Amino acid sequence: MTPANPMSLSKKLSVAFKAAIQLAFHGLPSYLWYQTKLRSGLLRWLTPIRADWADGPAYSLQAVLPIPTKDSILEVLGDDLNLLITEADEILGGEVRLFGGLPQALVLEPEQAGRHWSAYEHALPDGGDIKCTWEVGRFGWATVLARAYHVTGYDKYAAAFWRYTERFLEANPPNQGPHWASAQEVALRLISISFCVSVFAPAKSTTSRRLAMLSQSLAHHAARIPPSLSYARAQNNNHLLSEAMGLYTAGVLMPDHPRSQRWRKVGLRVFMQGLQRQIDADGAYIQHSANYQRLMLQLALWARVVTPRYEKGWPGSQWYKVAKAAGWLHRIMEPTNGRLPNLGPNDGAYILPLTTRPHADFRPVIEAVSRAFLGYDMIGSGPWDELSLWLFAPPIGENKTPPFFEDPLRLEGPQSWGYLRAAHFPARPGHADQLHFDLWWRGQNIARDAGTYRYNAPQPWDNSLMVTAVHNTVTVNGLDQMYRAGRFLWLDWAQAFVTEVDETSAVAKHHGYRSQGVIHERCVESLATGWLVTDQVRPEYDSAQVTARLHWLLPDWPWALGGGRLQLTSPEGDIIALDIQAAGAQFTLVRAGERLAGDLDFPPILGWYSPTYDYREPALSFMAEVSGPAPLEFSSRWELPA
Numbered sequence: 001m002t003p004a005n006p007m008s009l010s011k012k013l014s015v016a017f018k019a020a021i022q023l024a025f026h027g028l029p030s031y032l033w034y035q036t037k038l039r040s041g042l043l044r045w046l047t048p049i050r051a052d053w054a055d056g057p058a059y060s061l062q063a064v065l066p067i068p069t070k071d072s073i074l075e076v077l078g079d080d081l082n083l084l085i086t087e088a089d090e091i092l093g094g095e096v097r098l099f100g101g102l103p104q105a106l107v108l109e110p111e112q113a114g115r116h117w118s119a120y121e122h123a124l125p126d127g128g129d130i131k132c133t134w135e136v137g138r139f140g141w142a143t144v145l146a147r148a149y150h151v152t153g154y155d156k157y158a159a160a161f162w163r164y165t166e167r168f169l170e171a172n173p174p175n176q177g178p179h180w181a182s183a184q185e186v187a188l189r190l191i192s193i194s195f196c197v198s199v200f201a202p203a204k205s206t207t208s209r210r211l212a213m214l215s216q217s218l219a220h221h222a223a224r225i226p227p228s229l230s231y232a233r234a235q236n237n238n239h240l241l242s243e244a245m246g247l248y249t250a251g252v253l254m255p256d257h258p259r260s261q262r263w264r265k266v267g268l269r270v271f272m273q274g275l276q277r278q279i280d281a282d283g284a285y286i287q288h289s290a291n292y293q294r295l296m297l298q299l300a301l302w303a304r305v306v307t308p309r310y311e312k313g314w315p316g317s318q319w320y321k322v323a324k325a326a327g328w329l330h331r332i333m334e335p336t337n338g339r340l341p342n343l344g345p346n347d348g349a350y351i352l353p354l355t356t357r358p359h360a361d362f363r364p365v366i367e368a369v370s371r372a373f374l375g376y377d378m379i380g381s382g383p384w385d386e387l388s389l390w391l392f393a394p395p396i397g398e399n400k401t402p403p404f405f406e407d408p409l410r411l412e413g414p415q416s417w418g419y420l421r422a423a424h425f426p427a428r429p430g431h432a433d434q435l436h437f438d439l440w441w442r443g444q445n446i447a448r449d450a451g452t453y454r455y456n457a458p459q460p461w462d463n464s465l466m467v468t469a470v471h472n473t474v475t476v477n478g479l480d481q482m483y484r485a486g487r488f489l490w491l492d493w494a495q496a497f498v499t500e501v502d503e504t505s506a507v508a509k510h511h512g513y514r515s516q517g518v519i520h521e522r523c524v525e526s527l528a529t530g531w532l533v534t535d536q537v538r539p540e541y542d543s544a545q546v547t548a549r550l551h552w553l554l555p556d557w558p559w560a561l562g563g564g565r566l567q568l569t570s571p572e573g574d575i576i577a578l579d580i581q582a583a584g585a586q587f588t589l590v591r592a593g594e595r596l597a598g599d600l601d602f603p604p605i606l607g608w609y610s611p612t613y614d615y616r617e618p619a620l621s622f623m624a625e626v627s628g629p630a631p632l633e634f635s636s637r638w639e640l641p642a
Helices: 009-024 028-040 042-046 070-092 130-137 140-152 155-171 183-200 208-224 226-235 238-253 260-278 290-306 316-331 363-374 383-390
Strands: 095-097 103-105 410-413 416-420 437-441 444-447 474-476 496-501 505-510 518-527 530-539 545-554 559-562 565-569 575-581 586-591 594-597 620-629 632-639
Touching: 042 226, 070 095, 070 140, 070 155, 070 383, 130 183, 140 155, 140 183, 155 183, 155 208, 183 208, 183 226, 183 238, 208 226, 208 238, 226 238, 226 260, 238 260, 238 290, 260 290, 260 316, 290 316, 290 363, 316 363, 363 383, 410 518, 416 518, 416 530, 474 518, 474 530, 530 545, 545 575, 545 632, 559 586, 559 594, 565 620, 575 620, 620 632
Parallel strands: none
Antiparallel strands: 095 103, 410 416, 416 437, 437 444, 444 545, 474 545, 496 505, 505 518, 518 530, 530 632, 545 620, 559 565, 565 575, 575 632, 586 594, 586 620
16 A cells, blocks of 8 residues: 655645645635635525525526537538437436446436535535536536437427426525535536527427526526635636636526626626636646646637627637647647547536537547637547537638647657656646656557546545556655645645657656655657656655655556566557566556556555546556665666557
């Protein structure tokens, strides 16, 4: 097992001081104000439980976006039309695909409901993972029904939307139960429903009675957002953007509501401020997560469509930052399938899933942002274009390479490429993953990031895949690169520095183990036959006695192990070899938390891969460990078929 981080009193004081500084710069006053309101019960007064959704006047609902023609959608879908109809029919039958997974029951009435939302702030009363409940409440499944209705004209899809929506609202009265616990969830549901209202407007099942009922509920949705907006400001992440744009959307959707103008004004101002603060100059997102960066881009696309009716236009700096963020993702995208390294926290979020492309395919969003914010195609036309049409970013036909201030560390090799993680954190890290290396060969992720699996679960799965030990990097003395102070919080951030880089090689280091007297430096080189990764654990001052462990997470393929040489057989029969050289090293191979070879101790979270939230599958964890006075060195040679 990985030991807990031992800390001296002086080290604890140093970390506490740094933590106070970090919190002060990330909205501590707003956070404390929110917690005070929550604990005192003030939020219950501000957001009282209503008897039902019909408490209050009805308001007219207007379309919030233009609707593309049926023929344009059918042309883009082609044979993928069958995929859309299949998923829509699954929903008719009471099943839904959460987080891009397999069909499961569509549960609209949570079992553990009945209390004010503040009782469900972080988890269900039984300690269960509330995210699985929330995902249904985001109404992504409803947009599938809307798309199927638009291309077929079959009222059965509209009827199902209204039937399910009535069931949901009946079971989840305003401010009651887990579906109201997070203002972000309320905002995302409001956005999805506003999309559906626009698409289902001409349907026979869309009656004036149902529209009046829905407007009453959506007014409560909008009113739920402002009381906790200060908490979202303190978080300064995708929660803030979601809530701000949900509030703005409510103002557009219900123009005759007395607070409509206020909602638009506050929502747009907060949203624009959030974009300005959350996207770095190079296009990287504040949460250091590929999936959350995509969520931010989806919100930006939605905002671009719904804002022109009332606003003069976006500030140029925000427009350009959004474009840069899409370019950053495009740079580390596998071009054959649109997949990215499983970087940082991955909660499976995919709002407005207006595409038949797989959940892990980033091309729909990257291409739509490129067209909408840059005015040209990064990728080119394909079956991923449906989202572009829905969000008013049609194909342009002019392919260009996006501009960059600073590239992420993508290195090119023969039929392969790699991404070296070397971040200088301006904001809270999500994972302790400095110098992690992702390797891709012929479109397949060979050396991979474990992902997230779950945020809230019994040990050992309480967001445990955020730690250093599961990443493709080196741990020293069994410690993380940073000090873990909570389920989502790292302190004493490890910062990385790139010292050399070109198209095929890079050298970087980080200082996360200075408390142990050493610095970790990694050199990655592309070779004619594969890759060479050299890790050095060097003394910072005097020589230090340390134990260093190198870890690689690999696909669950047939294997053969001899000493430090591991051979994998791909599904196509190709042989891939990873040869680790280190003086006096011990080697261990683990699959799905179980030992396959070797004698090293290891935590049960090793040997697992989570491609999306709430799902994990077996993988191979290959480890090499050496002990002695620094410097210590590992040499990992990857041999890839030509």
